[in-house]
Amino acid sequence: MKLLDYEIKPGDKFIKDLTISDSQGHQTLLTYYVIAGIQKGPTLCITSGIHGTEYPGIGANLKLFHDISPAELCGTIIGVPYCNFASFETKTSFVNPLDGKNLNDTFPGSPDGTITEKLCYTLLHQFAEKADYHIDMHSGDSIEYLCPYAFYHVSKYAPDVTEMSRKMALAYGLKYISCTETSGKGATDKGNFYSAVTEMGIPSIQPEIGGIGLITEETKHLHYQGAKNVMILLGMLNQPQPKCDRQSELSRFYRLQSKFNGIYHCFVSPGEKVKKGQRLASITDYHSQQIYTEFFAEEDCVILWVMSTFAACKGDNLMAIGII
16 A cells, blocks of 8 residues: 555554645645554554644543554554644644634545645545544543543435444544434534545444543543454454443534624533433623523433633534433
8 A cells, every 4th residue: 555655555554744845835734644564454543633732632542652562463454643733733723724614514624725724635635535444533622521421423325334433433432423424414524624534435333432621541541442442343353342331322412603702601510411401501791690692402302511711602502412
């Protein structure tokens, strides 16, 4: 297999930096690694840091590179720890500070666009497209607090790819699993990395672990072990498949969004199960006197993540809710 200008050979293990530039003079790095197993097997692409302040996935991805040897691996791992290095370097949440765009709203990108559009195009076609399977590690960003869950995309044209993505999401071992689609009753995954990869015919998942700008050994290990669980499922590691108890598959999820500037009053926590009609949150004026709007559960559900700030701005996503 050829990656960029390099022909990968069994036993290869290296990490490098690729420079990405756009016509506006912006420049950034794309760090990538390769671990090529001595034995034949599938190719798995593992990405992280689409949002540069989502740290547990970045830490887990780097640990995978240092821990896994070609001698124990069947197949090849292509890893990209920092998909948005400028965001990581400057501690900028959600967007690439070089052009203000969110990578996970921008796929499939463009080879002639802004720096974010070029990053998306390169990640999709120079890395993910080389693989048979894909994991895009995420966490709650610096103002998001969540309980662990994993997404997979429902493709209207490739049910076998959808089903394999579902099996990967289950194997990751997190408590909740949810499917998403570009259009429908739930929250859209349009522009997301994992949905763009799935629509190319490559099973892909987006696991979410951690948040609020923290990286702990626990959250890093959950991503690390989750990725290894997928490798075991794919036959890339000769280890027993861990048992994943008490997993719940959600029928869909949706987000609450603020239409006002004001104070965000949140009455639920990540992982909390709530009943239809239960009050979830409200937005008030800055004196906390006038209630602008209140939110109630549409159905019995579980809270997947909440915005952790007290301040709300018009357009903010306030929480994500999974239907049980």
